[in-house]
Amino acid sequence: MWAKEGLMNNVDRFISHYFSDAMSIAAICSDEGFSRDDARLFTYIHVKSKNSPSGTEYFNGEGNEEISALKIMLGQKSFSSLVGNNAPMNHALNAFSEQVTGEIKNIDFAAQEGCGVELYLRSELIHRLKFHTNKTYRNEMLAVYRNTILPKIKAYNGKKIFEAFEKKRRESGASQLKQADLFN
Numbered sequence: 213m214w215a216k217e218g219l220m221n222n223v224d225r226f227i228s229h230y231f232s233d234a235m236s237i238a239a240i241c242s243d244e245g246f247s248r249d250d251a252r253l254f255t256y257i258h259v260k261s262k263n264s265p266s267g268t269e270y271f272n273g274e275g276n277e278e279i280s281a282l283k284i285m286l287g288q289k290s291f292s293s294l295v296g297n298n299a300p301m302n303h304a305l306n307a308f309s310e311q312v313t314g315e316i317k318n319i320d321f322a323a324q325e326g327c328g329v330e331l332y333l334r335s336e337l338i339h340r341l342k343f344h345t346n347k348t349y350r351n352e353m354l355a356v357y358r359n360t361i362l363p364k365i366k367a368y369n370g371k372k373i374f375e376a377f378e379k380k381r382r383e384s385g386a387s388q389l390k391q392a393d394l395f396n
Contacts, residue, residue: 230259236368239376240361250353253339257357258365268354275344282341286334 234255241251257268264270283289343350368376 230255233258233365235373236365237361239368239373240364242376242380244360246356249335249339252336253343253353254357254361256336256340257343257353258361261357268358271344271350271354279341279344282337282344286337286341 237255237258238248238251241247241254246254257271261268261270280289343353
């Protein structure tokens with residue numbers, strides 16, 4: 213029980229520490245015309261680079277652990293591929309890999325059913341994998357993060373975040389009205 217409470221406290225601290233930055237990044241992306249997937253990737257880049265002594269240079273390393281973890285979560289690789297040929301251990305690790313992949317599918321299904329969000333988690337993991345494995349894409353996204361996102365984070369406070377989301381909501385509403393007019 214204590215371990216669970218400690219874990220929840222760490223999660224709460226993590227969320228409270230990065231929530232305002234994540235909101236700022238989402239608002240910047242909205243104003244700059246980037247997708248929600250891009251905003252989530254920029255948030256990932258932001259958190260990882262803030263927690264690394266080398267900042268964004270962290271991503272210039274091989275990233276084999278990140279790639280393996282992402283492939284396991286996406287069901288492209290099993291835990292047993294990381295250890296030798298220990299048959300009982302491989303069976304248990306394969307079962308665990310399948311459970312992890314199944315839980316991710318369940319989370320996506322719940323998000324789709326409850327919120328209408330399709331493949332939210334899987335989509336994010338796929339973007340992260342692309343980021344780690346495609347050097348050209350990684351360099352492009354890091355350049356955007358360094359040159360566009362990072363310089364604006366502090367300027368996007370509560371009011372500016374609200375204005376960005378309100379602008380997006382109005383644009384979305386106007387777009388829906390135009391589409392409705394096309395059918396009349």
